[in-house]
Amino acid sequence: MVKQIYLELSEVKRYWNVEYFFHDGHRKIYLSARTKKEDKPSLFIPTHVSDSLNFMEMQKLLTLNEQKEFHGIFLAIINPDSTCVYYQISEGLIEPEQITSKHLMKNKQEYLDSQLRKHRNLFEQSALYGIPITLNAEKRDEASGGRSEDVK
Known part of the structure; x- marks a missing residue:
């Protein structure tokens, strides 16, 4: 599952500096990547389409960006047919860009x-x-x- 997201970010979307790391507190592997070479990295959380997330779990995921080192946090939802859908999550409401x-x-x-x-x-x-x-x-x-x- 993580490998699929890694390949899509690095090969299909052509993101820069795609890296993965393990977070002990959440017991999950996460990915970080930059859309442009000079941008701040974004955090990608691989999730299977059948996994359920409640609001408390999503709130815990937002704590991964307490130091504001990431541009945004994205849920990377993976379907068994290899389709990936990305949803940006944030604390509160944000105005749409562009x-x-x-x-x-x-x-x-x-x-x-x-x-x-x-x-x-x-x-x-x-x-x-x-x-x-x-x-x-x-x-x-x-x-x-x-x-x-x-x-x-």
């Missing part, structure tokens, strides 16, 4: 889709005749309400 970047990406994608629909005939004709086209900056600014984004 919501704004997801919204910006979605807005940009919607804008590009609208431009493709708007200039569909022009794109089809240029593709048919093999003529490269470029949309003028003024047209992009008008279409985007003053934004100056490139349409590629």
